[in-house]
Amino acid sequence: MRRERAPVWIAILAAIGAAFFLVPLLGLLVRTPWGDALRSLTSRDTLEALRLSLVASLASTAVALVLGVPLAWVYARVDFPGRSVLRALTTLPMVLPPVVGGIALLLAFGRRGLLGPFLESAFGITLPFTTAAVVLAETFVAMPFLVLTVEAGLRSMDRRYEEAARALGAKRWTVFTRVTLPLIAPSLTAGAVLCWARALGEFGATITFAGNFPGVTQTMPLAVYLLLETDPQGSFLLSLVLLLVSLVVLVGLRHRWLMIR
């Protein structure tokens, strides 16, 4: 095939489109105070926020996997009335403003929420403004990405492999773990990565439902935002750290899982 040359107008618009992303990244790189990078990065607050971000985002990815894969399986395999309505409702957080999600969580699990009083009286659990609330908020916002990706994987897989496994005497659980899951591994990984990245960047739902307590609920995005007021230079650096983490994920996994097929 001959190599295609872009028409002038398309090339110009494409260049502007690319610059729109590159200029802010450049700004971040140029304005970052490299001089006190090490001091800022190893400050207790920063390390605390980074640790909390990693722990909470990984925990919410784990929760999303445990609950989201079965949910995706049900969506893909079980035909029941109201399925599409339920699917729409459970994927709503993808388009919902995260702040609204945070308020909704507060109204469900808050001290005066739907389930909050019950959780408190029955188990002595109060969720809001705890690290668990961070995980909950991140899961709420991020899990739909996993559910939809895994559901698509389940729908596109060749189900006859499952029949082949059954004909070989495999029980349903064996079929699921030894055949279905390995066959949808690419979707599973892509879904988990998308979910984790979304959880890592979560801001609105977290600050609304979990608050902003350093060491308990203050994740990196929250720390970045608040530092902007008091120590703009420090917030640049933290932003860069988040950027690097995202970049590593993208580069590390793109070739294997996130390739557009």
Next chain:
Amino acid sequence: MSLDVAVRTRLGALDLDMRLTAGEGEVVALLGPNGAGKTTLLRAIAGLAPIDSGHVQLDGQMLEDSATSRYVPTEERSIGFVFQDYLLFPHLDVMANVAFGLRSRGVERAEARRRAAGWLERVGLEDRAHARPAELSGGERQRVALARALAPEPRLLLLDEPLAALDATIRTEVRRDLKEHLSSFRGVRVLVTHDPLEAAILADRLVVMEAGRHVQTGTPVEVTEHPRSKYVADLVGVNLLRGEADHGMVRLGDVASIAAAGAETGDVFAAIHPRAVSLHRAHPEGSPRNVWSGRVRGIELYGDRARVRIEGQVPLVAEVTPAALAELKLGDGVEVWLSFKATDVGIYAA
């Protein structure tokens, strides 16, 4: 070891209504055109396709019975299933594929691998144990699929078009291997095919089905010599006519009739091999009792023979050499005379 199946089910356009029995050590081939319901029947035997009514019984054990709502799930049936495109698990190596059935049935890992290795040796793939299915040739995949199905030592082996996924060039060789492996298996074997040659070579008995219904059962020789449907006749390359026998004649509808030695009375099939039909440019004079004219409607070449389809009073196919084809200057639309002897017509009751 025996299989007794009666299945009635509707699936889209297919209305399947079949009875099938197979005795100990028998290889039965389900032969029929695409959409006849062969694969659906096989899947119903395996418990993979739902049945509306009927039963599946293996070695006296009822696996499924609509009368009592009994249903033994696929994974609890003692079957081996070789799928058309093999469906080897792409994420497992050859060894793990073959060991899968044993592991699923609770055999310990080391023991399962030991037995799987034995099966790989039997099918001549011991040095491919750690290859992924994607790295295998078509013939190797077929052998892995067979080893995988046989490793748990099922009582019934089901094969769905086991050679269809292979190139024509290696099919003959793989078919020979398959026949050998099939004969070393002692249980009932049911295979699905649309290739009469494959069926004749691999099976002891053919069951011909069309549009979900049974058409004919018999040994390969019986079926090829006495086809009972246009489909089978076309498959084995025989002209098949049906009519009313009347002492040396067979009346085909109201107008046409043919002379046939051995025709007595009753509803009969008349089979005429294309080799027995001669073609002439002019009205032939001679002993053949059956002579009429028609027009050529299609010529197909098969190596050193040509099959000429002739339309006329009774449509027939004649087989001649390419030399004769050239000499008679035959082509589409050319008018020819054809003849065949009354003694070349095989007559059997319909």
